[in-house]
Amino acid sequence: MSAPVPVIVVTGFLGAGKTTFINRLLDSGQRRIAAIVNDFGAINVDVELIEGQVDAVIGLDNGCICCSLQGDLLRALKQVLAHDPEAIVIEASGVSDPRGIVQTLADPVLWADLRLDCTLCLIDAEDIAETPERMDDPVWRAQVQGSDFAFLSKAGDGDASALRVRIGAGFRVRVFDTRDALPMDVLFSGAGGTAAHDPAGIVQDASRFASLNWESAAPLPFNGFQRLMEDLAPALYRAKGFVSLIERPGAPLLFQMVGRRATFEPAAKPVAGCRLVLIGARETFDVEMARGRLTALAEGDAP
Numbered sequence: 210m211s212a213p214v215p216v217i218v219v220t221g222f223l224g225a226g227k228t229t230f231i232n233r234l235l236d237s238g239q240r241r242i243a244a245i246v247n248d249f250g251a252i253n254v255d256v257e258l259i260e261g262q263v264d265a266v267i268g269l270d271n272g273c274i275c276c277s278l279q280g281d282l283l284r285a286l287k288q289v290l291a292h293d294p295e296a297i298v299i300e301a302s303g304v305s306d307p308r309g310i311v312q313t314l315a316d317p318v319l320w321a322d323l324r325l326d327c328t329l330c331l332i333d334a335e336d337i338a339e340t341p342e343r344m345d346d347p348v349w350r351a352q353v354q355g356s357d358f359a360f361l362s363k364a365g366d367g368d369a370s371a372l373r374v375r376i377g378a379g380f381r382v383r384v385f386d387t388r389d390a391l392p393m394d395v396l397f398s399g400a401g402g403t404a405a406h407d408p409a410g411i412v413q414d415a416s417r418f419a420s421l422n423w424e425s426a427a428p429l430p431f432n433g434f435q436r437l438m439e440d441l442a443p444a445l446y447r448a449k450g451f452v453s454l455i456e457r458p459g460a461p462l463l464f465q466m467v468g469r470r471a472t473f474e475p476a477a478k479p480v481a482g483c484r485l486v487l488i489g490a491r492e493t494f495d496v497e498m499a500r501g502r503l504t505a506l507a508e509g510d511a512p
């Protein structure tokens with residue numbers, strides 16, 4: 210019987226930097242890694258941002274692998290095992306509780322083939338500075354509490370030591386900084402798997418989030434799109450996807466927005482039209498209004 214394949218579960222709130230972290234891990238080239246990528250929305254953007262750097266990649270979308278997609282996760286794990294990877298990394302959706310994923314990994318069908326090396330959580334330092342109440346969010350807390358290690362992202366040039374100490378002490382978790390070299394020896398040491406994995410308290414609260422998956426064959430005007438995203442930003446946790454602009458024919462862009470911070474960069478692959486995912490709080494994000502405004506923009510009807 211071959212040795213169990215090490216698994217790393219990467220969790221963290223919407224837009225915290227999970228895909229960015231995983232791409233770094235894959236770029237390290239130290240192992241043949243297969244990836245399973247779960248996007249909360251029905252359009253899996255992350256899988257396209259990872260594809261090409263990895264041995265095998267499977268996308269699971271439109272739900273959470275910690276709850277509604279647990280069966281799909283099991284099937285995906287069996288599929289990637291067929292590629293004989295040296296390690297598997299699972300990117301949870303930004304609203305997942307990692308304990309639901311760990312529960313799946315312990316399934317009798319798989320446990321002999323896999324070994325959970327660690328669960329880690331990305332924490333967006335910029336988001337905590339701007340929205341300190343995030344640390345009281347039950348989903349955010351479940352992600353940190355269910356992780357063996359935390360990684361602070363987006364600390365910029367600032368001194369993140371106070372936040373590291375606060376999180377480390379508050380959650381009894383070892384905290385790293387993504388500005389430093391990846392601690393590969395720690396990630397794959399098998400020292401993880403000790404986080405609180407009591408399935409009794411799993412936070413399965415995806416219903417408080419609302420998402421819009423919007424696609425259009427037509428390009429959008431840059432100014433109108435930017436204005437619309439500025440209007441929607443207060444109600445959104447996250448927006449991402451590919452946008453074709455009228456002003457830049459044949460040069461689609463990858464659009465990313467976390468909180469109010471938006472970026473555009475050239476898409477790595479050709480993309481026709483637009484494909485966007487917008488995620489907000491159910492009570493404040495008016496999905497139909499956003500859909501209507503995006504469609505009006507694409508049809509040239511926007512004011």
Ligand SMILES: Nc1nc2c(ncn2[C@@H]2O[C@H](COP(=O)(O)OP(=O)(O)OP(=O)(O)O)[C@@H](O)[C@H]2O)c(=O)[nH]1
Binds near residue numbers: 223226302
């Ligand atoms: N400045 C800075 N930006 C970062 C860092 N990590 C991620 N980002 C940016 O933050 C945005 C979201 O990053 P992702 O890696 O896609 O975040 P995610 O957690 O995978 O997002 P979801 O899967 O949608 O929850 C992107 O625009 C990234 O370029 C970081 O350490 N520093």
